[in-house]
Amino acid sequence: MKLFKHTLLAAAIACSTASAWADEVQVAVASNFSKPLEAIAEKFKAASGHELKISAGATGKLYAQIENGAPFEVFISADSKTPKKLVENKMAEADTQFTYAFGKLVLWSSTEGYVDDKGEVLRKGDFKHLAIANPKTAPYGEAGMAVMEKLGLTATITPKLVTGENITQTYDFVSTGNAELGFVALSQVQKDGKLKGGSAWIVPAEMYQPMAQDAVLLSSAKDSAAAKALLEFLKGEEAQAIISSYGYGLPEKTTEAK
Incomplete structure (x- = not known):
């Protein structure tokens, strides 16, 4: 015992x-x-x-x-x-x-060839919806708004914005096709230097605050x-x-x- x-x-x-x-x-x-x-x-x-x-x-x-x-x-x-x-x-x-x-910002579409490597798709405006994370609570959303401001496109694109609660929901909007394209984190669409699918423009760092x-x-x-x-x-x-x-x-x- x-x-x-x-x-x-x-x-x-x-x-x-x-x-x-x-x-x-x-x-x-x-x-x-x-x-x-x-x-x-x-x-x-x-x-x-x-x-x-x-x-x-x-x-x-x-x-x-x-x-x-x-x-x-x-x-x-x-x-x-x-x-x-x-x-x-x-x-x-x-x-x-x-x-x-x-963090690095990217304009991404789940469709191959939809987004060009210079982001000209934004100027053309041939899309119904662009997804972005809420700029009031998500830094990536704030960066996306800064890019549109820099390009002088805020007024024309704002009516087309679909706002995600966070960057994950924003990615989901694009990946499911509810938005043709959107501003997301590069980390969501790239692994080991390769795009996991779709098409993207890696936004130049000077277009938004580091x-x-x-x-x-x-x-x-x-x-x-x-x-x-x-x-x-x-x-x-x-x-x-x-x-x-x-x-x-x-x-x-x-x-x-x-």
């Missing part, structure tokens, strides 16, 4: 230790980065034992959820200003904010080793290789003075 009790105690301690090491991180992520994060989550789990519980949505809507007490621990944004706002409002840790990628995408540790998780480990993993070569494969630009590495 004594040996049996010792065996149970040892098993309980082992389970407790495993539980202490393996944790679940609650992550709020901008929709454009949900697929890359799913791939990163597998590598992160293999390296650390920690799992991710991922909630994707428009950056502005995720901010509102955090502000209203949603139990997220890490915020992976589609911009840099929203994480900064969280820091300013004492909801995130200032010393943890960093740029993990630079989309530095930042991540930050939320203050509610300032003592979470697993959440901190995720942020460090995002900076590492394994995660950065995945991010690059989805068409994102990578932040320049800084070398510390010796």
Whole structure:
């Protein structure tokens, strides 16, 4: 009986230790980065034992959820200003904010040959609907509006806009044919440098504000080793290789003075 009790105690301690090491991180992520994060989550789990519980949505809507007490621990944004706002409002840790990628905007159609490689299809206007993410809550939508403004087409195209709640819904509008074309994230339509289907114009970076995408540790998780480990993993070569494969630009590495 004594040996049996010792065996149970040892098993309980082992389970407790495993539980202490393996944790679940609650992550709020901008929709454009949900697929890359799913791939990163597998590598992160293999390296650390920690799992991710991922909630994707428009950056502005995720901010509102955090502000209203949603139990997220890490915020992976589609911009840099929203994480900064969280820091300013004492909801995130200032010393943890960093740029993990630079987003790229693309005008895409699920139809082969529909979008030319210079975006002239916008000037021709031979389409009924153009999909765009809500520019009030989604940075990619804001960038799409900036492109139309730059081309002097805002007035003529605005009546044709179909607005997605986030970049995922915007992509769905185009992929299902409900809109002939739309402004989406390059990461949604490209993998390893190749277009996954349809036709596209990769919008020149100078036509919209640089989309530095930042991540930050939320203050509610300032003592979470697993959440901190995720942020460090995002900076590492394994995660950065995945991010690059989805068409994102990578932040320049800084070398510390010796």
